[in-house]
Amino acid sequence: MKPLDEFAREFGAHLSLETSLIVENKNRYFLLNQKLKRLVGTEDFFYAGTYLGKTKNGQFFPSFILLKIVAEKNVNKMFVDVKTAWLFICGRDIFKKGIVKVEGSKRKGAYTLVLNQYGECLGFGKILHDLDEEKGRVVVKNILDIGDFLRREK
Amino acid sequence: MSGKEFFVNRYEKLGWKYADTALKQAIRINAMNIEETSAAERLESLGIMLEKIPFLERGYWIKSKFSIGATAEYLLGYYSIQExxxxxxxxxxxxxxxxxxxxxxxxxxxxxxxxxxxxxxxxxxxxxxxxxxxxxxxxxxxxxxxxxxxxxxxxxxxxxxxxxxxxxxxxxxxxxxxxxxxxxxxxxxxxxxxxxxxxxxxxxxxxxxxxxxxxxxxxxxxxxxxxxxxxxxxxxxxxxxxxxxxxxxxxxxxxxxxxxxxxxxxxxxxxxxxxxxxxxxxxxxxxxxxx
The missing domain is CATH 3.40.50.150 (Vaccinia Virus protein VP39)
Structure with a gap:
């Protein structure tokens, strides 16, 4: 599944999902298990199994379950402090001082997952400035965070 | 046939005397995502008061000064708000x-x-x-x-x-x-x-x-x-x-x-x-x- 693979590659990850169990429905991607695969198809389903994301206007929007799958791999990720984690969930960008640890790329333009003190994936962002060089400014632009669950229902 | 008196009379005939009830907010820990004790500890550390519901396995009545539908733990699927x-x-x-x-x-x-x-x-x-x-x-x-x-x-x-x-x-x-x-x-x-x-x-x-x-x-x-x-x-x-x-x-x-x-x-x-x-x-x- 090209959009999924391309998205994972942005973080330096290779997805190893069983492609025969991935179904596309109205530009949305779902990962099924064998039992669901046998069941799906009698009617046009709305949601099935593990939601992976959707494409809209040629752009891929990942689900939070997909981010969690990617986060389990050896990929670009950063751990942030408690205050930064909360602000990130509220849709804010990340300042250098809020970053506790970085794994993977620190380079400008790279995508990185954002994890809290417990190592839980809160979303992802784009690195705006090389992390080794910057000190005071916003260094990661918030692209998607779990606060989206609240925003999307408004 | 409607109105409070009509329905309250019916409840009395069924053996229950009407009383105003303040509904207690409740949550249920999703054990597929987190251990119950860990979830409870994290919520208590946020200042949420939890009281185990005696007749449920992973249900808690809660008291909170802020919305429990807007914590990171909620957004991560660690609990559901469920009466x-x-x-x-x-x-x-x-x-x-x-x-x-x-x-x-x-x-x-x-x-x-x-x-x-x-x-x-x-x-x-x-x-x-x-x-x-x-x-x-x-x-x-x-x-x-x-x-x-x-x-x-x-x-x-x-x-x-x-x-x-x-x-x-x-x-x-x-x-x-x-x-x-x-x-x-x-x-x-x-x-x-x-x-x-x-x-x-x-x-x-x-x-x-x-x-x-x-x-x-x-x-x-x-x-x-x-x-x-x-x-x-x-x-x-x-x-x-x-x-x-x-x-x-x-x-x-x-x-x-x-x-x-x-x-x-x-x-x-x-x-x-x-x-x-x-x-x-x-x-x-x-x-x-x-x-």
Whole structure:
């Protein structure tokens, strides 16, 4: 599944999902298990199994379950402090001082997952400035965070 | 026939004296995502007060100065906000793991997620609802809680046989008239005609559910209505018309009424549970199998 693979590659990850169990429905991607695969198809389903994301206007929007799958791999990720984690969930960008640890790329333009003190994936962002060089400014632009669950229902 | 006096008189005839009830906010920890003790500790560290609900496995009454629907723990799917009585029906099935389940009136999905949690994401849940907007809310709930074993369809529960599937367990948390504890305007808005209309829809859903139930399958039927037309009378009808029998259940609540407004019903209806408002909202629940 090209959009999924391309998205994972942005973080330096290779997805190893069983492609025969991935179904596309109205530009949305779902990962099924064998039992669901046998069941799906009698009617046009709305949601099935593990939601992976959707494409809209040629752009891929990942689900939070997909981010969690990617986060389990050896990929670009950063751990942030408690205050930064909360602000990130509220849709804010990340300042250098809020970053506790970085794994993977620190380079400008790279995508990185954002994890809290417990190592839980809160979303992802784009690195705006090389992390080794910057000190005071916003260094990661918030692209998607779990606060989206609240925003999307408004 | 409507109004507070009308309904309160009915409740008195059923043996309950009306009392104003302040509903306690409750949550349920999703054990598929986090250990219960870890979740409880994290919530307490945020300043949320938790009180274990004695008749539920992973349910807590909570007190919080801020919205419990906006914590990172909530957004990560570690708990669901679910009223205490509403947590009962999903727990009444004999065995869920690996089974094929129908959640016939699923949105917004509190019980669907609870079923998935009890199944540890094994087997399959087919979840139906008739409104696309409600299915979207259900989908968000499933994604947030990391549910992996559910397929949802935009389909009326009264047409469930269109799926051409048979189910081990069927949850019928049917659309109902609700009760005054969750709706301050309830007595102003509801009439006995509403109740009877809902009861009719519920009977149609029950009849359809029987068509898609496996021979040894179980149906759990629940409403958050206090009205006997949607509860004892409907179950009495199901015993007579659908060849069902009531299974004994062990859960919070009083025995349901076997004599209602002078009419004598099947004695086994005492094995259904009627929950009057107090610790929880008003509720009715029972388990059915083929006779």
């Amino acid at each position: 205490a009585a509403a947590q009962i029906p999903a727990t009444l099935f004999t065995q869920l793991r690996g089974k094929t389940i129908l959640d016939a009136c699923a949105a917004p999905g509190g019980k669907t997620v609870q079923l998935a949690d009890l199944m540890r994401n094994s087997g399959a849940i087919i979840a139906l609802d008739i409104e696309k907007q409600r299915l979207t809310a259900l989908a968000n709930h499933l994604e947030r809680c990391g549910v992996k074993n559910t397929v949802t369809y935009l389909l009326n529960a009264r047409n469930a046989s269109q799926l051409k599937m048979k189910f081990d367990c069927i949850l019928l948390d049917v659309p109902c008239s609700g009760n005054f504890t969750t709706d301050k305007e309830w007595f102003k808005r509801r009439t006995i005609e509403d109740v009877e209309r809902n009861a009719e829809i519920q009977r149609e859903i029950l009849a359809e559910a029987v068509k898609v139930l496996k021979d040894n399958g179980e149906i759990v039927y629940s409403t958050c209505s206090l009205e006997p037309e949607e509860n004892e009378f409907n179950i009495n009808w199901a015993l007579n018309e659908l060849n069902l029998q009531i299974e004994k259940i062990n859960c919070y609540g009083d025995k349901a009424r076997t004599t209602v407004f002078g009419e004598k019903l099947d004695s086994s209806i005492a094995d259904c549970r009627r929950i009057w408002p107090g610790n929880t909202q008003g509720f009715f629940v029972c388990k059915l199998k083929r006779a």
